Amino acid sequence: MILVVLDHDGNKLRKASLEALTRARKLSEAFGEGVAGVLLAEGQAPVEEARAYVETLYVAELGPYTAEKWAAGILEAAKAGVKAIVAPSSRQSRTYMGRVAYALKAGLLEDTLESWAEGGEVYATRYAYLNRVTQKVKTAPPVVLTVKPNTTPLAEPLGQAGQVVALPIPPVPTVEVLERVQEEKKGVSLTEANVVVTGGRGMGGPEAFKEAEELAALLGGAVGATRAVVDAGWRPYSEQVGQTGKTVQPSLYIALGVSGAVQHLAGMNKSKYIVAVNKDPEAPIFKHADYGIVGDVHQVLPALIQAVKKLKD
Amino acid sequence: MPIDFSLTEEQRQLQALARRFAKEVILPVAQEYDEKEEVPWPVIEKLHEVGLLNAIIPEEYGGMGLKMLDEVIVGEELAYACMGIYTIPMASDLGITPVLLAGNEEQKRRFLKPLTEKPALAAFALSEPGNGSDAAALKTRAVRQGDYYILNGTKMWISNGGEAEWVVVFATLNPELRHKGVVALVVEKGTPGFSAVKIHGKMGQRASGTYELVFEEVKVPVQNRLGEEGEGFKIAMNTLNKTRIPVAAGSVGVARRALDEAKKYAKEREAFGQPIAGFQAIQFKLADMMIGIETARMYTYYAAWLADQGLPHAHASAIAKAYASEIAFEAANQAIQIHGGYGYVREFPVEKLLRDVKLNQIYEGTNEIQRLIIARHLLAE
Amino acid sequence: MKFVAVIRQVPDGESRLRIQGDRVDLSGATLILDQMDEYGVEEALRLKEKHGGEAIVVGFGPERAEEAIRTALAMGMDRGIHVVYEGYADPVTVAEALAPILREESPTLILTGGQQADWDSQALGGALAEALGMPVVAWTTALELEGETARAKHDLDEGAEWVRVRLPAVFTTQQGLNEPRYPTLPGIMKAKKKEIKKVAFQGASRVEILQESIQEKTRLQKILDGKDPVAAAEELVRLLHEEAKVI
Numbered sequence: 001m002i003l004v005v006l007d008h009d010g011n012k013l014r015k016a017s018l019e020a021l022t023r024a025r026k027l028s029e030a031f032g033e034g035v036a037g038v039l040l041a042e043g044q045a046p047v048e049e050a051r052a053y054v055e056t057l058y059v060a061e062l063g064p065y066t067a068e069k070w071a072a073g074i075l076e077a078a079k080a081g082v083k084a085i086v087a088p089s090s091r092q093s094r095t096y097m098g099r100v101a102y103a104l105k106a107g108l109l110e111d112t113l114e115s116w117a118e119g120g121e122v123y124a125t126r127y128a129y130l131n132r133v134t135q136k137v138k139t140a141p142p143v144v145l146t147v148k149p150n151t152t153p154l155a156e157p158l159g160q161a162g163q164v165v166a167l168p169i170p171p172v173p174t175v176e177v178l179e180r181v182q183e184e185k186k187g188v189s190l191t192e193a194n195v196v197v198t199g200g201r202g203m204g205g206p207e208a209f210k211e212a213e214e215l216a217a218l219l220g221g222a223v224g225a226t227r228a229v230v231d232a233g234w235r236p237y238s239e240q241v242g243q244t245g246k247t248v249q250p251s252l253y254i255a256l257g258v259s260g261a262v263q264h265l266a267g268m269n270k271s272k273y274i275v276a277v278n279k280d281p282e283a284p285i286f287k288h289a290d291y292g293i294v295g296d297v298h299q300v301l302p303a304l305i306q307a308v309k310k311l312k313d
Numbered sequence: 314m315p316i317d318f319s320l321t322e323e324q325r326q327l328q329a330l331a332r333r334f335a336k337e338v339i340l341p342v343a344q345e346y347d348e349k350e351e352v353p354w355p356v357i358e359k360l361h362e363v364g365l366l367n368a369i370i371p372e373e374y375g376g377m378g379l380k381m382l383d384e385v386i387v388g389e390e391l392a393y394a395c396m397g398i399y400t401i402p403m404a405s406d407l408g409i410t411p412v413l414l415a416g417n418e419e420q421k422r423r424f425l426k427p428l429t430e431k432p433a434l435a436a437f438a439l440s441e442p443g444n445g446s447d448a449a450a451l452k453t454r455a456v457r458q459g460d461y462y463i464l465n466g467t468k469m470w471i472s473n474g475g476e477a478e479w480v481v482v483f484a485t486l487n488p489e490l491r492h493k494g495v496v497a498l499v500v501e502k503g504t505p506g507f508s509a510v511k512i513h514g515k516m517g518q519r520a521s522g523t524y525e526l527v528f529e530e531v532k533v534p535v536q537n538r539l540g541e542e543g544e545g546f547k548i549a550m551n552t553l554n555k556t557r558i559p560v561a562a563g564s565v566g567v568a569r570r571a572l573d574e575a576k577k578y579a580k581e582r583e584a585f586g587q588p589i590a591g592f593q594a595i596q597f598k599l600a601d602m603m604i605g606i607e608t609a610r611m612y613t614y615y616a617a618w619l620a621d622q623g624l625p626h627a628h629a630s631a632i633a634k635a636y637a638s639e640i641a642f643e644a645a646n647q648a649i650q651i652h653g654g655y656g657y658v659r660e661f662p663v664e665k666l667l668r669d670v671k672l673n674q675i676y677e678g679t680n681e682i683q684r685l686i687i688a689r690h691l692l693a694e
Numbered sequence: 695m696k697f698v699a700v701i702r703q704v705p706d707g708e709s710r711l712r713i714q715g716d717r718v719d720l721s722g723a724t725l726i727l728d729q730m731d732e733y734g735v736e737e738a739l740r741l742k743e744k745h746g747g748e749a750i751v752v753g754f755g756p757e758r759a760e761e762a763i764r765t766a767l768a769m770g771m772d773r774g775i776h777v778v779y780e781g782y783a784d785p786v787t788v789a790e791a792l793a794p795i796l797r798e799e800s801p802t803l804i805l806t807g808g809q810q811a812d813w814d815s816q817a818l819g820g821a822l823a824e825a826l827g828m829p830v831v832a833w834t835t836a837l838e839l840e841g842e843t844a845r846a847k848h849d850l851d852e853g854a855e856w857v858r859v860r861l862p863a864v865f866t867t868q869q870g871l872n873e874p875r876y877p878t879l880p881g882i883m884k885a886k887k888k889e890i891k892k893v894a895f896q897g898a899s900r901v902e903i904l905q906e907s908i909q910e911k912t913r914l915q916k917i918l919d920g921k922d923p924v925a926a927a928e929e930l931v932r933l934l935h936e937e938a939k940v941i
Contacts, residue, residue: 091816092850102824136905176857178855244730290938322764323885326885
C-alpha cells in the first residue's frame with residue numbers, strides 16, 4: 001500500500017494534499033500497490049471530498065493536534081503494511097513524519113521537489129544548505145516522503161468514492177494543549193500561496209502592512225515578513241520567510257523594503273519570479289530580482305495596488 | 314622547535330569569537346561612531362562581557378593571560394570591522410604593558426585587577442606637543458618631594474587618555490640626562506591637577522578618543538612609580554617593542570577588509586559589458602592586496618611568536634608594524650581606486666579604511682622611526 | 695536535572711558553497727555551530743542556571759564537529775559527547791546513533807534545532823522523540839519547567855499554542871526562544887579542560903545522496919526607476935501580466 005496523508009483546514013483539503021496524492025499515485029503505479037488515504041482531524045474533516053481521491057480512506061478524529069497523536073494515527077493506518085507514506089510538507093508534518101519514519105525505520109525523504117521509483121527504490125530531489133543546493137537522493141522502501149508545496153500537479157478525483165474506515169484512536173496523552181494562539185486566517189497559507197507579498201524593515205512600521213495585505217488579497221496571495229519585521233513585533237512569527245521561518249516557492253514573490261540578507265534569500269530564492277521594491281539601489285535583493293523598482297515603498301506600494309486594480313478592471 | 318603554522322583549537326575558537334563579535338557588535342555601529350566622533354561605550358562594555366578587554370592581564374590578576382599571538386589573532390578580526398574601535402582595547406593594552414613589564418606585585422594587583430572587574434581602560438602617555446618621535450626629549454617634569462612626585466607638563470595624542478582609569482606618564486627628572494632621566498609614573502583618574510582635553514577633527518579612527526593631557530602640580534605617590542628612576546625610557550621602549558605587533562595585526566585586518574570590499578565590488582560592477590573583476594588591471598590590484606595581506610599576517614605572527622618565546626623582537630615588531638601598515642594603506646587606497654567615484658563617498662566603507670589606517674603608519678612610532686630601529690639592528694652586528 | 699542539547703556543525707549561511715565531483719565541497723566554508731542548535735544550547739544553559747543540574751552537549755558529525763562542541767562548552771555547557779560519523783546521515787539514522795547515549799544519560803529534557811542548516815532536515819526532533827518514547831514539541835519559542843512537566847509555546851503551521859508536556863521530552867528550537875550568548879574568552883579557556891567523550895557509530899545512512907548541484911536561477915534584472923511611482927508601478931504590472939504572465 002501507498003499511504004497518503006491528506007491535510008486539510010477542517011473544511012477542505014489543502015492544495016498540497018492533492019500534490020501529495022499525485023506523487024502517491026506515481027509510486028503506486030511503479031510498485032503496483034493501491035493508494036489509501038489517511039485523514040486526521042482535530043474535529044471536523046472533509047471526509048466526502050477526501051474519499052473521492054482514494055480507494056480506502058482511514059479517518060480519525062483526534063482532538064487538538066499533537067505530533068504524537070498524528071504519528072500514532074498514521075502508524076495505525078499503516079499497520080496493513082506500506083511501501084511508502086506520502087504527506088504534504090509543512091512544519092507540523094515534518095515533525096510527526098519524523099516520528100513515523102523512525103517507528104517504521106523508514107528512509108525519510110523530506111520536502112521533495114520530485115520523486116519517482118526505479119528498480120524498487122525511491123528517488124527524489126530536494127533542496128539542502130538553506131535552499132542553495134539541490135540534492136538527488138534515494139532510499140529503499142519503506143519510504144516516508146514529504147512533498148514540497150507548489151511543486152506537483154494537483155490530483156483529480158477518481159470518479160467513485162472510496163471506502164471509509166474509522167481508525168481506533170491511539171492513546172498518547174503526553175502533550176496537553178493549553179491555549180491556541182490562533183492568528184486570524186487571511187486567505188491562502190503562506191507556503192501554498194502562488195503569490196507572496198513580503199515586507200521588510202523598509203516598510204517603516206506595522207501600518208504599511210495593511211497595504212501589503214491589500215495587494216496580496218488582490219493577487220490571491222499571502223503576506224510574508226522578514227526576520228527584522230517579526231523581531232520588531234510588526235507581524236507574527238508565522239509569517240516569517242527565511243532560514244528560521246518558512247520556505248516559499250511561489251510563482252510571484254514581491255519583496256517590499258527587503259534588503260535581501262542571505263538568511264531571507266534562503267526562504268524565497270527558488271520563487272519563479274522575484275520582484276523587489278527598495279529605495280536603496282544597492283540593496284542585495286535587486287541582484288536576485290527579475291523585476292524591480294528603485295523607489296520609496298510608501299509611494300510605490302499604493303501605486304502598485306492601483307495599477308493591479310486597473311488591470312483587473 | 315619545529316615550524317608549525319596551525320592554530321590551536323583554542324586559538325581557532327578565539328578567532329571565531331572575535332570574528333563574530335566584530336561582525337555582530339562592531340560592524341553595525343562602526344560608521345555611526347565614525348561620524349559622531351564618539352567613544353562607543355556599549356561596544357567596550359560588550360568587549361568586557363565576552364572577556365576580550367584587557368585580556369593580556371595574567372590570570373593571577375583576574376585577566377585571561379592572553380599571549381601576543383592570541384592578541385594578534387583577535388586584533389585582526391576586530392580591526393576588520395573598525396580600526397578606530399580596535400584602537401581602544403589596543404591602547405588599553407599599551408597602558409597595561411609597562412605595568413606588566415616593570416610593575417611590582419603590589420602595583421600589578423592595585424592597577425590591573427580593577428581593569429578586569431568592569432569595563433575600564435588604561436592609557437600610555439609618552440608623546441608631547443613638541444616631541445613625538447624624539448621620545449628622549451620629553452619636557453614633562455617630575456620633581457621628587459618626599460613621598461610624592463610633582464608632575465607638570467602636557468602630553469599629546471593620548472588614546473583613551475580621558476577615559477582611562479589610570480595613565481602611565483613618562484616624565485623627566487632632569488632633561489639634561491635625556492633618556493637616562495625618565496621616570497614612569499601611574500597617574501590615576503581624578504588626581505587633582507590632571508585634566509584631559511579631547512582632540513576633535515581627526516581624519517580617521519574617530520571612534521577612539523584621543524586626548525591632550527595636562528598636568529599642573531599633580532601629586533603622584535612614589536608607590537605609583539614603575540621601576541626605578543631613570544628606567545622610564547627603557548620601559549617605554551620595551552613596551553612599544555611589544556605593542557607595535559597588535560598595530561600590525563590591526564593593519565592586516567584593515568587590508569583584509571579592503572580586499573573583501575574591493576573583490577565584492579569588482580564582481581558586481583560592470584563596465585564594457587562585463588564585471589570589472591574580469592579585467593587584468595583590477596585582478597592585479599586584487600592580487601597585490603592578497604600578497605600584502607598574506608605576507609604581513611605571516612610576519613606579524615612571527616613577531617608575535619618571538620615575543621611569546623621571550624626572544625629579541627624589537628626589530629621584528631618594527632618590521633611587522635611598518636610593513637603591515639603600509640600594505641594596508643595601499644590596499645585601502647586601491648580599494649577606493651577600484652570603487653571609482655563610489656569609493657570616495659561615505660555610502661561605501663572603503664574611504665573610511667584609508668582614513669583609519671593612515672594612523673597605523675604614525676602611532677606607536679612613525680614608520681620612519683621603525684626603519685631607524687630596523688637599521689640600528691642591522692648595523693649593530 | 696539534566697539538560698541535553700543535540701548539535702551539529704554546519705557551514706555558515708553566508709559561506710560560499712562549491713560543488714566538487716557532484717558533492718558540496720565545504721573545504722572553503724566557515725563551519726559553525728548550527729544557529730538553530732545554538733538556541734538549544736542557550737536554553738539548556740538558562741534552564742541549568744535557573745534550576746541547577748547539568749547541561750550536556752551531544753554532537754553528531756565528523757571529527758571537525760568537535761569544534762562546534764567546544765563552542766557549546768565555551769558557552770558554558772558542562773561536558774560533551776561526540777558521536778563521530780563521517781558523511782551524510784538521514785535523521786532516522788542520526789536518531790538511532792544518538793538514542794542509546796541519550797537513554798543512558800536519561801535527561802530531564804532534550805533540545806535540538808528546528809531545522810538543520812546543511813541538510814535542511816526538520817525531522818531530527820521527531821525521530822529522536824520516537825526513538826526515546828518521549829513527546830516532542832516542535833518550533834519552541836518559550837519554555838518553562840513546572841515540576842514534572844514543562845509549559846511551552848511553539849509554532850504551528852498557522853498560529854502558535856501553549857502546551858503542557860510531561861517530561862522527559864524533546865523540544866526543537868525556533869528563533870525567538872532566546873538570544874544565544876557569546877562563547878566568552880574565559881569560557882573558551884575553561885572549555886579546553888572540559889571532557890568530550892568520543893563515541894563511534896557504525897551504522898549507515900538509509901538515505902543516500904547521489905548528486906548535489908547548485909542551480910542559481912538567472913534573474914531578468916529589469917530594474918525600473920521609481921521617481922514617478924505611478925508610471926513605474928504601471929510598467930511593472932504590465933511586465934508581470936504580459937511578459938511573466940504571473941498576474
